[in-house]
Amino acid sequence: MQYFVVMIDYGRRGREAIVDPEITRREVISRVSSGEYQNISFVHEIAGDSVEDVTEAILAEAALPEIPSEDIDLQANRLDHVRDLHKRDKV
Numbered sequence: 001m002q003y004f005v006v007m008i009d010y011g012r013r014g015r016e017a018i019v020d021p022e023i024t025r026r027e028v029i030s031r032v033s034s035g036e037y038q039n040i041s042f043v044h045e046i047a048g049d050s051v052e053d054v055t056e057a058i059l060a061e062a063a064l065p066e067i068p069s070e071d072i073d074l075q076a077n078r079l080d081h082v083r084d085l086h087k088r089d090k091v
Contacts, residue, residue, distance in 0.1 A: 001048070004028050007041040015041065025058075032062035 003021040031037045043055045
């Protein structure tokens with residue numbers, strides 16, 4: 001049997017261990033990248049009699065890809081801002 005333990009740290013309010021044998025690695029990564037799991041202390045993968053700390057690997061896989069600044073459409077951003085200003089004037 002394989003499952004993951006995700007330890008969430010709430011600071012002064014304590015910690016919470018999320019353990020669900022039906023959650024897969026892919027689901028853990030999805031929840032980390034969506035922000036559902038935040039302030040993660042560690043992620044352990046339990047498989048049979050062994051425990052492995054997979055925190056670094058999970059966080060690396062869940063990281064959002066870096067978008068180079070040259071790919072950002074600055075003209076579209078400027079036009080959106082102008083449109084928003086016009087909406088504000090009409091009200």
